[in-house]
Every structure is written in structure tokens, then in C-alpha cells.
Amino acid sequence: MNVLITGASGGLGTAVCQEFLASGAKVIGVDRGWKAPAPFATISADVSTAEGCESMVKQALEHGPLDALVHLVGGFAGGSGVAETSDETWDHMMNLNLRTAFCCIRAALKPMQTAGRGRIVAVGTRMAVEPSPNFAAYAVSKAALVALVKNVAAEGQKFGVTANVILPSTIDTPANRAAMPKVDFSRWVKPESIAKVLVFLVSDQAADTSGALIPIYGRA
Numbered sequence: 001m002n003v004l005i006t007g008a009s010g011g012l013g014t015a016v017c018q019e020f021l022a023s024g025a026k027v028i029g030v031d032r033g034w035k036a037p038a039p040f041a042t043i044s045a046d047v048s049t050a051e052g053c054e055s056m057v058k059q060a061l062e063h064g065p066l067d068a069l070v071h072l073v074g075g076f077a078g079g080s081g082v083a084e085t086s087d088e089t090w091d092h093m094m095n096l097n098l099r100t101a102f103c104c105i106r107a108a109l110k111p112m113q114t115a116g117r118g119r120i121v122a123v124g125t126r127m128a129v130e131p132s133p134n135f136a137a138y139a140v141s142k143a144a145l146v147a148l149v150k151n152v153a154a155e156g157q158k159f160g161v162t163a164n165v166i167l168p169s170t171i172d173t174p175a176n177r178a179a180m181p182k183v184d185f186s187r188w189v190k191p192e193s194i195a196k197v198l199v200f201l202v203s204d205q206a207a208d209t210s211g212a213l214i215p216i217y218g219r220a
Contacts, residue, residue: 001024001025001026001067001068001202002025002026002028002060002063002064002065002066002067002068003020003025003026003027003028003067003068003069003070003202004028004030004056004057004060004066004068004069004070004108005017005020005027005028005029005030005070005072006030006031006047006056006069006070006071006072006073006100006104007030007031007071007072007073007074008027008029008030008031008038008042008072009029009031009034009035009038010031010072010173011171011173011174011175011176011191012072012123012171012173012191012194012195013029013031013072014191015190015191015192015194015195016070016072016191016194016195016198017029017038017040018195019192019195019196019198019199020070020195020198020199021039021040023199023203025068025199025202026040026041026063026064027040027041028040028041028042028043028060028063029041029042029043030042030043030044030045030047030056031043031044031045032044032045032046032047041063043056043059043060045059047073047100047103047104048095048096048099048100048103049103050103050106050107052103053103053104053106053107053108054107056104056107057107057108057110057111061111065111065115066108066111066112066115066118067117067118067119067202068118068119068120068121068202069104069105069108069112069118069119069120069121070121070198070202071100071101071104071105071120071121071122071123072123073096073100073101073104074096074097074100074101074123074142075093075096075097076138077089077092077093077137077138078093078134078135078136078137078138079134079135080134081133081134081136082136085136085137089137090137092137093137093138093140093141094137094140094141094144096141097138097141097142097144097145098141098144098145098148101122101145101148101149102148105120105122105148105149105152105163108120109152109156109161112159112161113156113159113161116159116160117159117160117161118156118159118160118161118162119161119162119201119202119206120149120152120156120161120162120163120164121163121164121165121166121198121201121202122145122148122149122163122164122165122166123165123166123168123194124142124145124146124149124165124166124167124168124213125138125139125142125167125168125169126167126168126169126215126217126220127139127142128142128143128145128146128167128213129143129146129167129213145165146165146167146213149163149164149165149211150163150165150211153210153211154211156210157210162201162206162207162209162210163210163211164201164206164209164210164211164212164213164214165212165213165214166194166197166198166201166214166215166216167213167214167215167216167217168189168194168216168217168218169188169189169216169217169218169220170183170188170189170220171188171189171190171191171194172185172188172189172190172191173191176188186219187218187219187220188218188220189216189217189218189220190218193216193218194216197214197216201214
């Protein structure tokens with residue numbers, strides 16, 4: 001199985017790539033720029049643009065059929081109420097969490113539909129379904145991602161393409177630990193736990209699972 005993984009060099013991406021490799025999958029990791037060699041095929045691409053995503057998929061297809069897209073790209077910003085949220089923060093969250101997903105999924109769907117098979121999984125957040133005050137731009141961008149994935153799932157039925165989204169709480173990554181040093185990290189979700197769920201969702205065993213919102217909250 002050929003699996004295209006965006007955001008592959010991040011704190012979550014590293015664990016996800018390792019888990020897919022351990023499962024026997026052929027990993028094609030995508031990032032804006034690779035600073036060091038990786039134990040799998042790599043692509044450098046700007047996934048915030050249609051052109052970047054089309055190029056990414058074209059390069060991925062050089063390694064064989066595109067069986068799965070695991071979209072990990074995303075980010076967090078906020079900390080103020082709706083009345084105080086700037087245009088810059090709003091646009092940044094919509095571009096980073098929604099537009100990248102749309103561009104990546106749209107590009108990947110074309111060869112998947114032609115092949116009559118494909119798996120798409122994206123990373124949302126608990127806040128997409130359980131909003132918290134002062135994080136509207138982030139929560140709304142991820143809620144829109146959920147809506148996008150559910151629509152892809154509905155359209156994918158006749159093509160043999162499934163689409164699902166996982167909803168983690170805070171992920172235990174070095175960046176999150178640095179940002180919140182006084183929090184109890186043991187209650188956060190481990191990247192390895194998320195990776196195992198992602199591997200299942202692109203497997204043949206999950207062929208009948210599509211349009212699902214899967215909570216991975218840990219003890220948070």
C-alpha cells in the first residue's frame with residue numbers, strides 16, 4: 001500500500017510515518033522542505049496552493065498507485081474571543097486548517113476515483129465538536145474540515161473511496177510541551193496512539209468505515 005502523508009516531519013508526522021512503515025506500507029512523506037534524509041520517499045511541496053498539491057500527487061504517483069492520503073497539516077492560533085479575533089488570525093486558521101485539506105484532498109481524489117479505490121484521513125480536533133471559549137477561529141476551521149471530510153465520504157461511496165476524520169485532544173508533542181510547560185503531559189494523547197488509529201483507517205479492515213468522526217481524547 002502506498003500512503004501519502006502530509007506534514008510528515010512534524011511531531012505527529014514522525015510517529016505516523018514510523019507506524020506506517022512498521023505496518024509494511026510504502027510511505028511517501030510530504031513537507032514544505034526536508035532538512036535531513038528520511039527512511040522513506042519524500043516530496044517537498046507547498047500544500048496551501050492548488051499547484052503545490054497537484055505537483056505533490058503527480059510526484060507521488062511516480063511511486064505507484066495512490067492508495068491513501070493521510071493529511072496531518074494543520075496548526076493552532078487564537079486565545080481571544082470572537083469580538084477580538086483579528087482578520088489575520090481568522091484567515092490564517094482557515095488557510096492552514098481548511099484550505100490545505102481541500103487542496104490536498106481534491107488533488108488526491110482524482111487518481112483515487114479513477115482507480116476505484118482510496119482512503120482519506122484528516123486530523124481534526126476535539127474543539128471541532130466541543131468548542132471552547134476564545135478559540136473560535138481554530139474551532140471553526142476544524143469544524144469546516146469535518147464538514148469537508150463528511151462530504152468527501154458521501155461522494156466517495158460510488159468510487160470506493162472512504163474518508164474519515166480523527167478528533168484528538170491535545171497531542172503530546174515537543175512543541176505543545178514547550179508551549180504549555182506547566183500542564184500534566186500524561187493526560188495528553190500520545191502520537192503513537194493516533195498513528196495506530198490512522199493505520200487502521202486506511203486498511204482493508206476499515207473498508208466499511210467512512211464519514212466517521214473518531215474521538216481520541218486520552219485523559220484530557
